Amino acid sequence: LKALQGTWNIHAATLAARDHIDDFAGMKLVVKGADYTIALPGNDDKGAIKLDEAKSPKHIDLSTRKDGPFKGRNLAGIYKLDGDTVLLCLNSEKPERPSTFEAPAKTPLMLLTFKRDKK
Numbered sequence: 001l002k003a004l005q006g007t008w009n010i011h012a013a014t015l016a017a018r019d020h021i022d023d024f025a026g027m028k029l030v031v032k033g034a035d036y037t038i039a040l041p042g043n044d045d046k047g048a049i050k051l052d053e054a055k056s057p058k059h060i061d062l063s064t065r066k067d068g069p070f071k072g073r074n075l076a077g078i079y080k081l082d083g084d085t086v087l088l089c090l091n092s093e094k095p096e097r098p099s100t101f102e103a104p105a106k107t108p109l110m111l112l113t114f115k116r117d118k119k
Contacts, residue, residue, distance in 0.1 A: 001051055003081055004031045008114035011085070015092075017105035029086075029114050036062060051079070059097065060088065084116035 010027035013020045028039040037046040045064050052059035057078040064073055076097040077090035089098045093108035103111040 001031075001034065001049070004049075004051075004086065005033075006031060007117035008086060009117050010112065011115045012111075012113040014103045014111040016107060016109070017103060024112075028117070057099070057101070060090075062090065084118075086114050086116075088112045088114070 008029040008031070010021070010024050010029075013024040013027075024040065026041050028037075030037040030039065031049060034048055034050070035046065036049040038044060047063040047065050050061040050063070055078075057080060060077045060079040062075040062077070064071070064075060073093075074095065075090045075092060076095055077088055078098055078101065079089075080087040080101065087101055088111070089101045089103065090110045090112070091098055091108055092110050098109050101111060103109040
């Protein structure tokens with residue numbers, strides 16, 4: 001979790017096999033301690049972040065707030081951290097965790113790439 005601390009800017013976003021970077025323009029992921037904030041102009045969410053680095057691929061769980069866009073759901077996912085880039089694959093609707101870094105058509109999977117904010 002220490003390596004994820006800080007502010008991350010969205011670099012790429014794929015949902016249901018389609019590029020959605022324009023919809024996520026300006027999005028930031030901020031990790032502070034065991035908490036995260038997703039800052040998207042006009043639509044923020046925050047909650048707790050939990051990692052399991054012993055799994056392969058590594059597991060991530062984002063617990064969302066009840067009054068936020070994900071209505072208190074746990075977003076189960078996988079992540080890959082490579083220097084100043086983090087790749088997240090999250091299931092936005094179901095508790096099933098993705099097993100690969102893909103967001104195929106007709107699925108609720110989100111594939112998001114963030115780059116560390118150098119400021």
